[in-house]
Amino acid sequence: MAKQILYITPNFSTFVKKDLKALKEHYHVTAPSLAWNVKRKLPLNLLSQFIFLLFHIQRFDYVICMFAGYWSLLPTFFSKIYKVPNGVILGGTECKSYPEINYGSLRKNTLKFFIKHTVKNADILLPVHHSLLYYEDQYFNNSKQGLLNFFPELKFNYKEIHNGFDSELWPFDQSQKKPSHFITVANIYNNTTFRLKGIDLILSLAVEKPSLKFYIVGITSEFSKSIEIPQNVVCLPKMPQNQFKDLLKECGFYFQLSIAEGFPNALCEAMLCGCIPIGSSVNAIPDIINNAGFILKNRSLKLLIKLVNDTQGLSEKELSERYRRSRERIKDQYSLHKRKAQLKTIIESKNRL
Secondary structure, eight states, X not given: OOOEEEEEOSOOOHHHHHHHHHHTTTSEEEOOOOOTTOGGGHHHHHHHHHHHHHHHGGGOSEEEEESSSTTTHHHHHHHHXXXXXXXXXXOSGGGOOBGGGTBOGGGSHHHHHHHHHHHHHOSEEEESSGGGTXXXXXXXXXXXXXXXXXXXXXXXXXXXXXXXXXXGGSOOOGGGOEEEEEEEEEEEOSHHHHHHTTHHHHHHHHHHXXXXXXXXXXXXXXXXXXXXXXXXXXXXXXXXXHHHHHHHHHEEEEEEOOSSOSSOHHHHHHXXXXXXXXXXXXXXXXXXXXXXXXXXXXXXXXXXXXHHHHHTTOOHHHHHHHHHHHHHHHHHHSBHHHHHHHHHHHHHHTOOO
């Protein structure tokens, strides 16, 4: 009989749905749906979750929590009490504190309490990148980040499991590539996300490089009205995946200029479509890019302009090689098959401290 898996998640984003689909190939999966993003519902959500766990936790063979937050404390607590193995996937924001830009769950005392005790109750932590445990930021503010920095007294078991991607879903057609076209995608709806994802840098770059074209995908129409957009920048809302793929196939370069990240999915998807990456030296980004693209060492417009100038000096042969290398990097190192196998191994081994 297939094992019963309880999967706790604050939302059902695309990468959560990928995990659920992968797990359902081998297990019976229960994934309760509660509106954790609605603050006023938090007390009711916690009560509902408490009652559910009290009566049902013992029928599960394994508990997985996607990210640490308000939703993860009770599941890890109950699984510890009832000796049901659990694993907590760490995605990024729960391991950081950037008060300057109002980002990071660990800057909020109540949320920090929930995260700390989730980690304390976890049998194994599953960071998408090891830098979420400890990281010295040399890109933005020289701060120290990661769970080991904020909770040095805690001891925990961990296994790095990267995000995974199906290369067949992200086609590559070199003939459509335009080296003068740059793209980035992010959910931009306020000043925090605007700075966090480096969109301010990209707009400043666009002013300095009027001969180049820049696409910013995912910016809300309301927020776009509050900023000055250069003529060579096209701001687009969220779009269907097929339209997004078409745009990626056309663009020669992809920006991931985040101040903080975990393991950015959009960067990997863009690389699968042959986009040459230009990324900040933050968390997993340099490891993902490796020798396929360019790394911005510091959050500096001057340095960014230099990098972009370098991209425009690449020969057709060099461009072709980097397009191919970008795709192969993700296809070889970060496949969905690999992530599936790693999750299955964790569940079957029932890792415990």
